[in-house]
Amino acid sequence: MAPIIKRKVPAPDHVELWVHSPALAGATPGQFAHVVTQGMLRRPISFSRLDVDTGNAAILFQVVGTGTRWLANQEVGTVLDILGPLGRGFPVPDAHRPWCLVGGGVGIPPLLAAASQWTGAAQTRPAAILGARSDSLVLLEEEFRQLGHEVWVTTDDGSRGTRGTVIGPLARWLAKNPQGQVYACGPTAMLSAVVAISGQRGDVWLALEQRMGCGVGACLACVVFGNGPEGPGYRRVCTDGPVFSREELIFP
Amino acid sequence: MNLAVSLPRGLELKNPIIAASGTFGFGPEYASLVDMSMLGGISVKGLSPDPWPGNPPPRVWETPMGLLNSIGLQNHGVEVFCQQDLPFLRDIGTRIIANIIGHTVDEYRQVAARLSREPGIDALEVNISCPNIKEGGMSFGQDPDQAAQVMAAVRLETDLPVMVKISPNTTYPVEIAEAVENSGADMISAINTLVGMAIDVKHRRPALGGITGGLSGPALKPIALRIVYEVAQAVKIPIVGMGGISSAVDVVEFLMAGASAVMVGTVTFQYPRRMQEIVAELPEIIKELGFDRLQDVVGSALPGKSNAAHVMEEECQLPRPNGRVL
Ligand SMILES: Cc1cc2nc3c(=O)[nH]c(=O)nc-3n(C[C@H](O)[C@H](O)[C@H](O)COP(=O)(O)OP(=O)(O)OC[C@H]3O[C@@H](n4cnc5c(N)ncnc54)[C@H](O)[C@@H]3O)c2cc1C
Ligand SMILES: Cc1cc2nc3c(=O)[nH]c(=O)nc-3n(C[C@H](O)[C@H](O)[C@H](O)COP(=O)(O)O)c2cc1C
């Protein structure tokens, strides 16, 4: 049970809700909250901020359907029914090697949770490559700048930053840092392009989305095709992921 | 109030609430959220002789008051189950029902034989909603003869209590229930999901990777109740009812329609603790409705047993259940 303590609208049709819940605040970045909204199923949403000291956590989501619309209308004081933290989050990067975060749209929020925890230990300046459809939808750019990241912004229509996708800046970053560590979250097409451009270079981690039932590994609804301990097969996004290494996934 | 249920071949449940197959995994997944010793039993995910890969995603799609799934009976096979999952299940203090699946009569037989050699399994549930690949792919559950053949083959391999899970995807579920009763079933579980589909309009294609899927959840409940009510009048063996149960009152409906126990599935995804809550609420609700014993509720709405005039008279004398929507 997590009461909403703060609500913000960072972009049109995007809402960030802070809740007080020490259990959720202890999550690993990349893990997710499974939230009761409306309908038969909970909605999986990643954490955008995690603060163990205050016991507060936040989720940042786009309004796309019935559940997120309901959630977007909740006010401070409403108590949310959240299961979590669930899933396997991002592994902490090797602080001695460069790392970069690649986010598209609502794939950006979980990367902020990661950046907030990891930046202090980084031996080289981390990079954040943020992509969006247009200017007003670029999420959390200021937060990454304040953390001291080298920030690259791309938009599909060129209304802000470089016109194009995150893949251009990522290719340049990888050329300079072939041993780098890449953490990516965004639409499947973007993730598949990240894998393709990275080739065999560096370490690449990807946070995936899939439609879920239980969220705890019981129903086998949320699968993606990948390489498991027993060879190629379906893997569960809710418990084997949502974060997978490049080598664990097989993109069609 | 004692909620214990006695079923054939010595199957004793501490209460009538069982986790439905496919919605509760193999137990450990929900261990940190649910006190499994509070449940009457757990029916595990369907088990085949060899691993089945399942269908391509997406595998679930929400519908109004319902859920479509096309998991495709993914499971890692009965052997891995016995070695990897069963040791955990033996110690959790509830009845373990192994749900079995196959593509041929012989596959069902093999799984039943393997499970009957293992301690810790209290009953088998035969899911006859699988396609029979030797008979053109129609499901066993749509043909009384094929359903009976499966049950007869399983019966030869096991002394465990066996329930056959019937499908709503047939015109006369009663005929299937009668056929499996005659070939040795100890119980009927009813019902499995109803075949349906949804269209993903954004991508102009069927929403599920498996094209069609099984409908579960509250949308299914009226159909499930109707089938339980019909089957209860046709067979002598006990019925385990299910389909869309999400509250203690829903459970009472199934009991009154003739079920001796129930299974609870889809609601667990949203509220993992709902089964426990139902167990806790059930005695009071049964009492409020004027029953002293759980057994008296079973079948109380069946023809010849229900008495509308009597109930209405009683209602005037009963204290109003405080604000509860019955
Ligand atoms: C691990 C994970 C983390 C996520 N993190 C975020 C996040 O930080 N911010 C954010 O905006 N979104 C995130 N999503 C996507 C988010 O879950 C969906 O946008 C949301 O479920 C849509 O719900 P709805 O009721 O508004 O949409 P509807 O279309 O009405 O939902 C219908 C059903 O489809 C499911 N569904 C629809 N879209 C998705 C999707 N993209 N992924 C999974 N299930 C979906 C819903 O959960 C629901 O069961 C994440 C998804 C996953 C799997
Ligand atoms: C995701 C999912 C998986 C299921 N898997 C199985 C299965 O493996 N074997 C089986 O007999 N029934 C399976 N079922 C059917 C349920 O056991 C139950 O009959 C049905 O969902 C109706 O109950 P409910 O509305 O309470 O969920 C599954 C249902 C769902 C939703």
Ligand code: FES
């Ligand atoms: S959502 Fe049920 S297994 Fe992942």
